[in-house]
Amino acid sequence: MCHKLRSSALSLAAFAVLISGSAGDPLGAEAQHQTRTVFASVVAKDGTPVTDLTAADFEVNEGGKVREITSVTLADTPLRLHTIVSDGGTGAFQLGVLRLAQALQGSTEYAFTSVLVQPERLTDFTGSVQRVGEAIQRLGKRGSLTAGNQLMEAIAGALEDIGAPGKRPVLIVLRIGSEATSTLSADTVREALRRTGTTMYVVSRSGASKAAPTTSSGASGTPAELAQRQMNDADLADTALNLNLVLGDGSRESGGYQQEISLVTAVATLEQLAREIKNAYQISYVLPSGTKTSDRLQVTTKRKNVRLRAPQRRAD
Numbered sequence: 001m002c003h004k005l006r007s008s009a010l011s012l013a014a015f016a017v018l019i020s021g022s023a024g025d026p027l028g029a030e031a032q033h034q035t036r037t038v039f040a041s042v043v044a045k046d047g048t049p050v051t052d053l054t055a056a057d058f059e060v061n062e063g064g065k066v067r068e069i070t071s072v073t074l075a076d077t078p079l080r081l082h083t084i085v086s087d088g089g090t091g092a093f094q095l096g097v098l099r100l101a102q103a104l105q106g107s108t109e110y111a112f113t114s115v116l117v118q119p120e121r122l123t124d125f126t127g128s129v130q131r132v133g134e135a136i137q138r139l140g141k142r143g144s145l146t147a148g149n150q151l152m153e154a155i156a157g158a159l160e161d162i163g164a165p166g167k168r169p170v171l172i173v174l175r176i177g178s179e180a181t182s183t184l185s186a187d188t189v190r191e192a193l194r195r196t197g198t199t200m201y202v203v204s205r206s207g208a209s210k211a212a213p214t215t216s217s218g219a220s221g222t223p224a225e226l227a228q229r230q231m232n233d234a235d236l237a238d239t240a241l242n243l244n245l246v247l248g249d250g251s252r253e254s255g256g257y258q259q260e261i262s263l264v265t266a267v268a269t270l271e272q273l274a275r276e277i278k279n280a281y282q283i284s285y286v287l288p289s290g291t292k293t294s295d296r297l298q299v300t301t302k303r304k305n306v307r308l309r310a311p312q313r314r315a316d
Contacts, residue, residue, distance in 0.1 A: 034287045036062070039075055039168060039199065040255060040299050040310035041280045047272050049279035050306050057303050060285045062314075063294030067285040075282040078107040080125060080167040082158045086115035086151050086175040089143030092263045093174040093203075096270035098136050100172075103274035105129070109167070111158070112136070116143055117180075119154035125161070151175060152182040152243060155200075156189055163196035170256075170277060171200045176263075177208030179243055186245035193254045194295060197315040200251045201277075202258040203269055209244055209260060255311040 122135040299310035
């Protein structure tokens with residue numbers, strides 16, 4: 001009887017060790033490290049995606065240390081793509097948005113926001129061809145407003161629901177300029193980009209990013225009126241700085257870019273952007289057991305004469 005009790009006790013102990021993932025057990029080994037994934041795009045000088053790279057061509061540095069890369073493949077994670085169009089109602093980006101949507105159709109969910117003054121969500125995320133077509137139809141010529149659009153609010157609103165488990169979030173911002181003042185800070189919006197793991201691409205009309213803020217004309221008036229004009233001018237300058245920090249630094253930190261173009265090239269630009277998004281790499285790497293995670297990230301490539309775009313900050 002004692003022998004049977006000892007055997008039972010040993011069996012229970014062995015079972016406990018098994019389910020706890022002991023040293024030398026596959027479950028235990030898996031628990032000792034953390035696998036993370038980052039998306040990056042690599043293009044040639046002419047913008048053509050480079051699609052033949054392997055793990056040996058990349059290096060990932062997180063938290064100041066080089067990490068072991070376990071796999072590199074062309075990304076197959078479904079896209080969650082939100083496009084914001086702030087074109088003053090001209091319809092200048094409509095055909096380009098259509099071509100981009102057609103190129104990325106398949107496992108992509110789309111959402112669209114139009115910005116004339118206030119942001120208007122044309123459709124929530126959907127894979128329905130009919131709903132996508134209806135939303136793009138509404139991005140045609142629809143007015144002639146050229147000032148005071150709330151682009152910062154549109155970006156912040158898009159980031160509220162762009163993240164979803166098992167999805168790759170991408171935000172595209174198309175603009176002609178003339179944005180309104182905003183109470184939103186650049187740090188708040190950039191943090192939302194990092195937290196959601198969103199890659200942001202910005203395509204602007206030539207000169208939009210460098211355009212001086214609108215200032216009051218003339219210097220006449222009472223001291224109170226002059227003081228109010230100076231306050232308004234300061235608000236406009238602060239808004240221009242905040243917006244440029246989001247569109248410029250924010251897009252680069254996210255692994256995307258900001259580009260200024262002539263509107264006549266909008267279709268070709270968005271077709272090329274679709275190819276870059278479609279041919280991005282999915283890079284998996286390992287953090288050893290006990291490693292403190294960091295949001296600071298650097299991805300580089302050993303391949304010469306190419307341009308790599310990857311997040312510089314990542315979600316915790």
